[in-house]
Amino acid sequence: MIEVKNLSKRYGDFVAVDDVSFTCKPGRVTGFLGPNGAGKSTTMRIITGLTPAGAGTATINGVAYHDIPNPSTHVGVLLDASAQHAGRTGAEILRLSAMTIGAPLSRVDEALAMVSLTQEEASRRVRNYSLGMRQRLGIANALIGDPQVLILDEPANGLDPAGIHWMRTLLREYADRGGAVLLSSHLLHEIEIIADDLVVIGHGRIVAQGTKEELLAGTGAVVRGADRNHLGTALQASGVAFHDRQDGGFAVEQTPEVVGKIALDAGVHLVELRGGDGARLEEMFLQLTQQTQREQPSTQGVQ
Template identity: 55%
Template sequence: MITTEHLTRRYGGRAVVDDVSFTARPGRVTAFLGPNGAGKSTTLRMLCGLTRPTAGTATVLGRPFRELANPGRRVGVLLDAGAQHAGRTGREALTLSARLMGLGPGRVEEVLGAVGLTAAEAGARTRTYSLGMRQRLGIAHALLGEPEVLVLDEPANGLDPAGSRWMRRLLRGFADAGGTVLLSSHLLREVEAVADDLLVLGGGRVRAAGPASELLAGGGTEVSSLDDAGLARALTAAGHTVTAADGGLRTSAGPAEVARLAAAHAVVLTGLRPARTALEDLFFTTTAPTAREETR
């Protein structure tokens, strides 16, 4: 488990992180989101003992990170995949970390296989690695000590579609086995596919937090049918609002009411589900006052 309470970091008179409190729980993937400059990286650095907070506390597994004995065996961290010794091979880098943690060489080979780095890639100098290979090596470092907690900053950056799918499965499997995952990413669709809980930062403050199922729940129903026009007329006549949606309709009526009206008007349904707010919409709605607009 990861817990922060009133975590704050000031530089001069400016609060980069301002009174941030949250909990990332075992068995769940917690997504940590926010625009550039929101304070995410500073929060993660305070959590991992790299930056001292001005106020508040951050604990991992009930203790400050700095107080954990052999922390690599408890917490797997990836904050910067590019922070690799350019002159070492991937295997050498992992072997050194394994020795520091008291692990045998067999564990190095296990994690190399787990992250999909081939023998040839593991034997190459990291200066020759692509961004995707650096990410895989960084994940290997995080997994090396068989930790209970993962803290990952942009782990899918640079991965191809197959790599992104592999990453989702890895995180889901780690959480389902009882691990705690705190994941920071700008890839909102990847996050939406794997996150159980959401924490959105803007201007150094928490703008939204809670289970993804609750934060992304939208009112009404999304429905498609063989006669969307006829179904729309039936819903409107019954007093429900109806708008066009991708591949069908969105209505204020609940799923049961939609199904009842469809049956009453002999409309065959091809899709029916509760309406859902896109993570992208939640992100921009909650962070708009603090986000930097793109130039045109």
């Protein structure tokens, strides 16, 4: 389990991480989301002992990373797939890792099989690898010590659709066996499919966290009336916010109970009334981080 408590990191006047707290539990995949520069990579570097924290703590199974004996047998880490010796073969890199941590050399072939790298591909020098192959090798290196925790920063970069599906299956099976996975990615659709829990960060601060179901649950109400105009007039008179739906109904920013009473008081016959549709992860992400996005549409020249 990963526990981050009140973590902060400052570079001069710039606050990269500001009082961040969250937990990544065994048997679950935690998606770590945020715009570029939000503090994701800094947080992961602090968790893995590469960057000292300014304040707060980050522990793995109750111990700081630099205090874990032979940490690669407890924690598998992939923060940068390009940070591999370009002149060595994939198999050499894995053998060196296995010897360094005391893992049996048979683990090399097992790790290659887990990430679907063939023996022929493993015999090539890394400089001849595609980005997707480097990602697979990096994940194999993270798994070489048979760890209980995986920390992966953008592991799907460079993977084609088949590779992304493979990675999703690998991480899901790993978590289902009791492993804890902390996964940072800008591929929101993949996070939405695989993650159990979500942590959203912006400007170094947590803006939302919880289970995927909690954060993506529907809000408000969906309503349709036999007389659409009469219903719209009643909603407008009540002062609740609402907007049109393509099916002829309205999405209302109120509970179904409140909407039903508005319709009843106005004498509107309803043909549909239910809780709001669940939000898509992209919609939720953009809404929560809209004040922290670097890329904002230009309005220059717009009348």
